[in-house]
Structures are given as structure tokens and as C-alpha cells.
Amino acid sequence: MSLIDQISDQAPALTPSEKRLVENVIERPTAAALGTAGELARAAGVHEATASRLAKKLGFDSYAAFRDALRDEFIATRETATRFEKTIAESSSDTILGKLARDEAQALGRIEEFINPDQIAEIAVMLMNANRIYVYGYGNAEVLALMMVKRFRRFGKAVHQLDTDPRGLAEQMLGLGTGDVVLSFAFRRAPRGYAALIETAREAGATTIMISGKSGALLAPGPDHILAAPRSGDPDAFQTLTVPMTVCNAIIIAAGLTAKEKSLKMLDRLGQLIERFE
Amino acid sequence: MSLIDQISDQAPALTPSEKRLVENVIERPTAAALGTAGELARAAGVHEATASRLAKKLGFDSYAAFRDALRDEFIATRETATRFEKTIAESSSDTILGKLARDEAQALGRIEEFINPDQIAEIAVMLMNANRIYVYGYGNAEVLALMMVKRFRRFGKAVHQLDTDPRGLAEQMLGLGTGDVVLSFAFRRAPRGYAALIETAREAGATTIMISGKSGALLAPGPDHILAAPRSGDPDAFQTLTVPMTVCNAIIIAAGLTAKEKSLKMLDRLGQLIERFE
DNA sequence: ACCATTCTGCAAGACATCTTGCAATCAAAA
DNA sequence: TTTTGATTGCAAGATGTCTTGCAGAATGGT
Structure with a gap:
């Protein structure tokens, strides 16, 4: 289930403060993905504790888990990897040539990061x-x-x-x-x-x-x-x-x-x- | 001054443990940009304290400041104007290097068919x-x-x-x-x-x-x-x-x-x- | 071999961040 | 108006993270 789905599921049950937090997250997802609960709360003008409670309410174990989900969703690091992994997945075999080709393709996929x-x-x-x-x-x-x-x-x-x-x-x-x-x-x-x-x-x-x-x-x-x-x-x-x-x-x-x-x-x-x- | 410059400036003065850390950062910059000092240290097989000291040695006030620099450099945040270009470059991988890397990866994926x-x-x-x-x-x-x-x-x-x-x-x-x-x-x-x-x-x-x-x-x-x-x-x-x-x-x-x-x-x-x- | 220096892990504690019980506030219903 | 329940801020404490003094280990020079 994607993060958006997870939020949507809970949307009707959100309190005003929580809505402000969610709006803030949607508006600047990367900021939320990188920052702390306190920072997000301050940006939304609510108390830190509310951010912590929101994370739980959305079904995460902790605010940290919520942030990790945001990172997966909004931070570029993984999308590139998976894009290339798809190309490779098909040719998964335990031969030298296959492994080599896979490793190379993976390394190529990361060139742009550097x-x-x-x-x-x-x-x-x-x-x-x-x-x-x-x-x-x-x-x-x-x-x-x-x-x-x-x-x-x-x-x-x-x-x-x-x-x-x-x-x-x-x-x-x-x-x-x-x-x-x-x-x-x-x-x-x-x-x-x-x-x-x-x-x-x-x-x-x-x-x-x-x-x-x-x-x-x-x-x-x-x-x-x-x-x-x-x-x-x-x-x-x-x-x-x-x-x-x-x-x-x-x-x-x-x-x-x-x-x-x-x-x-x-x-x-x-x-x-x-x-x-x- | 870019992060790489900052590292290069200090490169000759780095100790073995610090080099391991730096190598690790270079290898997986986004991981380092998101994680904690302890996580980086563990990945490099050194003590957490060494990571903290490295950040200072590279000219940052704290490990947090070092991590912020990593984020600036390696994480495409979509808000600020300065990073606009970087985002464009990454999202639409219509650059020479990006297109080339993708084509190569694709070709490699098909090697085993032939x-x-x-x-x-x-x-x-x-x-x-x-x-x-x-x-x-x-x-x-x-x-x-x-x-x-x-x-x-x-x-x-x-x-x-x-x-x-x-x-x-x-x-x-x-x-x-x-x-x-x-x-x-x-x-x-x-x-x-x-x-x-x-x-x-x-x-x-x-x-x-x-x-x-x-x-x-x-x-x-x-x-x-x-x-x-x-x-x-x-x-x-x-x-x-x-x-x-x-x-x-x-x-x-x-x-x-x-x-x-x-x-x-x-x-x-x-x-x-x-x-x-x- | 000895000494000086540097490096690095340990561990304590400083600091930051998150969680949660509690109480004040507010809104809606009786 | 009073009652009820939900919401939210507060603040204490729990947890996570970073920093730093110290001492042992490693290194390099004499």
C-alpha cells in the first residue's frame, strides 16, 4: 500500500491539527522526509506530540517509521535503483556472464548519482x-x-x-x-x-x-x-x-x-x- | 565549495578509519545522507566516535552539519531554486550520460539471450x-x-x-x-x-x-x-x-x-x- | 628498543528527538 | 447550562544520537 493510500484511508478521521500536518507533508514531502517530528509540527503550527500521534494513527509504529515511508516515496535514491533492477531481474541466472551483466547494469544505473x-x-x-x-x-x-x-x-x-x-x-x-x-x-x-x-x-x-x-x-x-x-x-x-x-x-x-x-x-x-x- | 572538494582538501590527512568512512560515503552517498553517524560507522566497520570526528575534521561543526551537506549534494529536494536543475536532470534522465547508462544496462540485460x-x-x-x-x-x-x-x-x-x-x-x-x-x-x-x-x-x-x-x-x-x-x-x-x-x-x-x-x-x-x- | 605521536574504541554524558500520561480546552448533545 | 467525549498542549521521561575525555594500540622516528 502506498503512502498516499494510507493517508487517504484515514483522511475522514483526521482532526484539524492532523489535517494541517498532512497538508504540510503533501506540500513539501521531501522536507518532511528529512526533518524531525518537531520541525514538521512547527511548520504546521501544531505541537510536536500531535505529529507523533499522527504517525501512529496512520498505521506506523513510530514517527521514525512514518518518515522512512516518506523517504521511500519521495527521495530519489530508490527509484533509480528499482528502474534498473527491472531490466536485470529477467536475466537472473547464476552464471558468470549473467552475474557480471547484472552487476554492470546496476553500477551503470547509479552513475548519475555521482x-x-x-x-x-x-x-x-x-x-x-x-x-x-x-x-x-x-x-x-x-x-x-x-x-x-x-x-x-x-x-x-x-x-x-x-x-x-x-x-x-x-x-x-x-x-x-x-x-x-x-x-x-x-x-x-x-x-x-x-x-x-x-x-x-x-x-x-x-x-x-x-x-x-x-x-x-x-x-x-x-x-x-x-x-x-x-x-x-x-x-x-x-x-x-x-x-x-x-x-x-x-x-x-x-x-x-x-x-x-x-x-x-x-x-x-x-x-x-x-x-x-x- | 562542493563536498567533494572539501573531502579532497583533507584527503592526504585522513586516517585509515576515516578513509573507510569516506569510501563508504562515496559509495552510497544517499544512505549516508539519510542515516545516522552510528549507521555509517557500522557500515564502515569503525566506531561511531570516528564518524563524529571525521565530520569535524572535514570542516563541519557537527556530524549533523556534515549530513546536511550530503543531503544538499546527493538528495534532490524539489523546493529550493538552487536545486531545480538537479531535479530536472535526475527526473528526466534525458542527459547524454543518463541515456547512455540506460541503453547500456538494457543491452547488458539481453546478453544472455545471445x-x-x-x-x-x-x-x-x-x-x-x-x-x-x-x-x-x-x-x-x-x-x-x-x-x-x-x-x-x-x-x-x-x-x-x-x-x-x-x-x-x-x-x-x-x-x-x-x-x-x-x-x-x-x-x-x-x-x-x-x-x-x-x-x-x-x-x-x-x-x-x-x-x-x-x-x-x-x-x-x-x-x-x-x-x-x-x-x-x-x-x-x-x-x-x-x-x-x-x-x-x-x-x-x-x-x-x-x-x-x-x-x-x-x-x-x-x-x-x-x-x-x- | 625506546619514546613521542597519532589513532581509535570505549563509555559516560550531553544533546536531540520521540512518546505518553495528564489536564485544560473546545464542541456537541442532553 | 451541564455533561460527555474528543482534541491538543504541556512536560516528564524514554529513547535515540552525538560528542568527548581517556586509555590502550598502533605507528613512526631516534
Whole structure:
């Protein structure tokens, strides 16, 4: 039974004070979902105790239970999860491929909680306006580095993939200057030579961008811009590059759109971009 | 200053326990935004007091203030003007990133309709038993080729990434013999030199494996084994490597499991494989 | 090995929030 | 008007949550 039903059932039996409380809840459900009984009562101009009694009257064990129901109903956190869970539920099997696909889809469903569209657009513009782009990825991340190098080369940008050995890296960094952008990847831990990379870039006046898993926020020194989203649901599981790759793809698409006439609605044009991408 | 900035500023000064807390917050921000200090602490496996101290260390007056900041950042409340944009972005997930994530999740959900678990296991065994592995990927597929090369090298296999230019390719194929496996990728169209590759492999007695999108079935001459699954739902959309990458990951995991004691249940062991993979 | 320092759990208590018995108030019916 | 019953605020106490001094453990430097 939904929360609204639960309230409706009781509606005729509500007292004036309780009605004021309910009106208040309906008017600003998220505020009620986050606040305390006292706050709601004050907003409705009634006593705290009345709020407590209302919760019971509506069939909840306590005011806390009532608030939890409000959270389930009005706070965005769960809707996104369930939306994606539906997609996955059908393919519930205990095979490696099935489990993997499910985990990935789940992680993808949560991307938007961590990265907002403005960041994607901002970074796409940054890359397209860069003088030169330096891409750095060590270990598994080299795969993504290669992908970005390929894509942005096709956009006509000057792109350099940085070596992973310290000596080569140092040599390549010599040319770094203002207007350049360093795009780097880090998962689980900071890549070898990471600190030196960021510091050098900063000294040279280049912008640093980091795409990472959940560990991103912990990196020191911090990059100028960071896109961090956790990978597959279970941190103890084999972690893949699906989530960061999707972030990269979003950047690529955004960059592609930036490059063309900006007047057209973005999503309408996705389809038209195939030839440029493939 | 955003919350992430605030955390990043302090990142180098964080203690192990505090890092665990921060990781937990980053991983499930909405949970942290709604819950209590004690709940967060329990989830991170540290003492409640540490959570309280962390909030202060990050520059907040109290844990409550920290939680309020989390709410501002991660919970879409529909009232205030400042959060208007965030709400729009979330509710109508018509952003590039959101649409992309949804499409990918959908495509992943359908993988199992096209590829069955036995095929994955069979190919994993084939690769692990191969004398030498030759990996061929042209264009965007080179990204996946690189990934497979890296992973199987780490398994101790002899892996060669084949050149994409005809001359280099021809030279590298000279060593091909019985017991070798050629793993190749093809999306949209057959890669350059594909026919020659397959024919040469067949003459040399090597096994050929193809990972592809839905066009795979049309390839001529056909490979010995094929894993084909369609990519993102809309064939006219920008197509990514997410689905084939997930297939590759499944093969990698299966290969990893094959290599160790086979008596243990496969899925139970997924978690234990981290160190071998990262 | 020793010392200094930092970290972290414990537990007490401070603080916030919720619940409930009680009494005052109000409205409707006798 | 009086009576009855429901409603509501009050305030005490119950419960939940956060903070902080302290001491033992861990860490790093000498």
C-alpha cells in the first residue's frame, strides 16, 4: 500500500491539527522526509506530540517509521535503483556472464548519482578547446587511455598518450604548457608517477582531469577536475572498466556535439553521429 | 565549495578509519545522507566516535552539519531554486550520460539471450590451453584487443597482438601453428584483412574465435567459434564497446577460475580473485 | 628498543528527538 | 447550562544520537 493510500484511508478521521500536518507533508514531502517530528509540527503550527500521534494513527509504529515511508516515496535514491533492477531481474541466472551483466547494469544505473551532466559537458568542452591533450593510463586503465586517444584523434585534436615508464613520461612532459589538458585515469590506487604528473602539469599551467572509481576523491594532490563513479556494486568483486568507459563515451558524445552546430537539441542528434564515430 | 572538494582538501590527512568512512560515503552517498553517524560507522566497520570526528575534521561543526551537506549534494529536494536543475536532470534522465547508462544496462540485460554460459567456459578453456594466443582488433576494437592481451599475459600466456597493417600482419602470421588460437574482434563490418586472417589460421591448424556485435553471423569465412551479442538497444545510436567488453570480462573470469582448483563453486570465488586481476 | 605521536574504541554524558500520561480546552448533545 | 467525549498542549521521561575525555594500540622516528 502506498503512502498516499494510507493517508487517504484515514483522511475522514483526521482532526484539524492532523489535517494541517498532512497538508504540510503533501506540500513539501521531501522536507518532511528529512526533518524531525518537531520541525514538521512547527511548520504546521501544531505541537510536536500531535505529529507523533499522527504517525501512529496512520498505521506506523513510530514517527521514525512514518518518515522512512516518506523517504521511500519521495527521495530519489530508490527509484533509480528499482528502474534498473527491472531490466536485470529477467536475466537472473547464476552464471558468470549473467552475474557480471547484472552487476554492470546496476553500477551503470547509479552513475548519475555521482556525476552530473554539467560536468560531462564541461569536460568535453575543455578537451575540445585544449591546445594539446595528454592521456595517461597505467595498468588496466591503459585500455581506456587508448580509447580516448583514438576518439579524440578522430576529432582532429593533437593527442599524446603518455608513457607509463617514469623516464619516458618525464621526457614527454617537457612540452607541456598552458592551454594543454592532461587526462588521467586512476582505479583502486594512484597510478605510478601520479603525483609528479599532476604537479608538473600544474607548474606548466595545464589543466588536469581525472576519471576514476570511488577512490578518486582520496587522491593527493587533487586534479583540477574529477569524474568519479564507483564500479560494479560489490567492491570486493572483480572490478571492470564498464562504468568509467561509459563516462568516457558520454564525454566523447558530448565532445562530438560540441564540435557541430550547437543549436540542435543534443539527444536528437545522437543518431546522426554514427558515421563520425565508427 | 562542493563536498567533494572539501573531502579532497583533507584527503592526504585522513586516517585509515576515516578513509573507510569516506569510501563508504562515496559509495552510497544517499544512505549516508539519510542515516545516522552510528549507521555509517557500522557500515564502515569503525566506531561511531570516528564518524563524529571525521565530520569535524572535514570542516563541519557537527556530524549533523556534515549530513546536511550530503543531503544538499546527493538528495534532490524539489523546493529550493538552487536545486531545480538537479531535479530536472535526475527526473528526466534525458542527459547524454543518463541515456547512455540506460541503453547500456538494457543491452547488458539481453546478453544472455545471445550467448550461453557454456560458450564462455569453452572459450576460456580454449584460450588457457592455447599454445600461443594471437589477438586481432582493428579500429575501436583495438581497445578490447589490448585489454585481452594484458589480461592473458598476466595469466602467463604467450600473447601476441597482431598488427593492423597488412604487411606487419602477414609477417606475424608466419609463426602460426597447430594449438594456437586467434582471437579476433569485428563490429559493424569485417576488419581489414579479416578473410586472409581466418584462411591463414585455418591452413596453419589454428583455432579461430570471434567476438562481435550482431553482424558477426554474417562474416565470411566464418570463424570456428563465435560470440555475438548486439550492442546498445538502438542500432542507429552511437554504439559502444560495453557489451563486448562484458563478454570479454566473463571470459577472463572464467579463465581465471579454470586456472585454479576447479572444485570450488565458481561464483563463490569471484571475490577472491581480485588480487590476481588488479 | 625506546619514546613521542597519532589513532581509535570505549563509555559516560550531553544533546536531540520521540512518546505518553495528564489536564485544560473546545464542541456537541442532553 | 451541564455533561460527555474528543482534541491538543504541556512536560516528564524514554529513547535515540552525538560528542568527548581517556586509555590502550598502533605507528613512526631516534
